Amino acid sequence: MRAQAEGPTNGLVKLTVDDGVGHLVLDDPAQRNALSKRLSDDLAQAVDAALEQGARALVLSAHPPVFCAGGSLDGLLKRSTPLAEMYAGMARLWEAPVPTIAAVGGPAVGAGVSLPLVCDVVVTTPAARFDPRFLDLAIHPGGGHLWHLVRRVGAQGAAAMVLCGDTLDGEEAVRHGLAWRCVPEADLLPTASRLAGRAADRSAALVRRTKQSLRQNAALSDVSAAAAVELAAQEWSVGRPEFTEAVQRVRAAVTGQRA
Known part of the structure; x- marks a missing residue:
C-alpha cells in the first residue's frame, strides 16, 4: 500500500x-x-x-x-x-x-x-x-x-x-x-x-551518514583525511543490524540461485 x-x-x-x-x-x-x-x-x-x-x-x-x-x-x-x-x-x-x-x-x-x-x-x-x-x-x-x-x-x-x-x-x-x-x-x-x-528505499540512517560524508570530503584536499572520514562511517555501518541483514539476504539469494 x-x-x-x-x-x-x-x-x-x-x-x-x-x-x-x-x-x-x-x-x-x-x-x-x-x-x-x-x-x-x-x-x-x-x-x-x-x-x-x-x-x-x-x-x-x-x-x-x-x-x-x-x-x-x-x-x-x-x-x-x-x-x-x-x-x-x-x-x-x-x-x-x-x-x-x-x-x-x-x-x-x-x-x-x-x-x-x-x-x-x-x-x-x-x-x-x-x-x-x-x-x-x-x-x-x-x-x-x-x-x-x-x-x-x-x-x-x-x-x-x-x-x-x-x-x-x-x-x-x-x-x-x-x-x-x-x-x-x-x-x-x-x-x-x-x-x-x-x-x-535504502537504510535512512546510512543514506544520511553517507550524504554527510560526501559533504565532509568535498571540503577536504587530503586523501588521507577523506579516507579517515570514510573509515569512521564504514566502521559505524558494519556494526549496524542493517548490514548483517543485507549480507544474509545476499547469501540467501545466492544459495537459492545455486539450488
Missing part, C-alpha cells in the same frame, strides 16, 4: 509525501515562481514539514513553464526585507539531511539557478535554461550562489556564466556538470522520482 500525505495547501509551495519521497512544487505561476520572501519561507516550511512527515528524499519541481524567475524585483526595490532573510528556502534545502533532487523543466534565472545548485542531483530537460543574470540587473550574486556554481561548473564556467552572461540549456548543463541527466519533458518527474525513490 502506498503511504501518502498532503502538506500545506494555502502556500506557494505544494507538498505531498508519497512512499518516503517528499514532492515540493513551486506554485506561483502568475509570478513565474519568483523567489519572493513568502515563497522562500514557504519552501523552508515545506522542507521541514516533509522531514517531519518522514520523507527520506526530496524532489523539488515547479509549476510550468518557468522553474523560477529569480528574486522578486519588487522586494529588492522596496528593500522592506533584509537580503539575508530571502534565502531561508535555499538554506533549508542545502541543510536537508536527506537526498535532494531538483527537476528543472524550464528557465531558471538569477537566484532561481541557486535552487537546483543547492540540491544533490539535478535532472533537467532540453527546454531548461540556466541563466544567472545577476549582473544584468546590476546586483551581485548572493546566498552562496558563486560558491555552489564554482563547485558544479568550475571557476571558468562560473566566470563565463556570471561575468560574461553565458547560459546553459538542459543538454549543455549536463555536459558542464551543472545537471546529472537531461531527459524528455514527459520523463522529467518520473526520472527525478525514481532517483529519490531509490534513495528512500
Whole structure:
C-alpha cells in the first residue's frame, strides 16, 4: 500500500509525501515562481514539514513553464526585507539531511539557478535554461550562489556564466556538470522520482551518514583525511543490524540461485 500525505495547501509551495519521497512544487505561476520572501519561507516550511512527515528524499519541481524567475524585483526595490532573510528556502534545502533532487523543466534565472545548485542531483530537460543574470540587473550574486556554481561548473564556467552572461540549456548543463541527466519533458518527474525513490528505499540512517560524508570530503584536499572520514562511517555501518541483514539476504539469494 502506498503511504501518502498532503502538506500545506494555502502556500506557494505544494507538498505531498508519497512512499518516503517528499514532492515540493513551486506554485506561483502568475509570478513565474519568483523567489519572493513568502515563497522562500514557504519552501523552508515545506522542507521541514516533509522531514517531519518522514520523507527520506526530496524532489523539488515547479509549476510550468518557468522553474523560477529569480528574486522578486519588487522586494529588492522596496528593500522592506533584509537580503539575508530571502534565502531561508535555499538554506533549508542545502541543510536537508536527506537526498535532494531538483527537476528543472524550464528557465531558471538569477537566484532561481541557486535552487537546483543547492540540491544533490539535478535532472533537467532540453527546454531548461540556466541563466544567472545577476549582473544584468546590476546586483551581485548572493546566498552562496558563486560558491555552489564554482563547485558544479568550475571557476571558468562560473566566470563565463556570471561575468560574461553565458547560459546553459538542459543538454549543455549536463555536459558542464551543472545537471546529472537531461531527459524528455514527459520523463522529467518520473526520472527525478525514481532517483529519490531509490534513495528512500535504502537504510535512512546510512543514506544520511553517507550524504554527510560526501559533504565532509568535498571540503577536504587530503586523501588521507577523506579516507579517515570514510573509515569512521564504514566502521559505524558494519556494526549496524542493517548490514548483517543485507549480507544474509545476499547469501540467501545466492544459495537459492545455486539450488
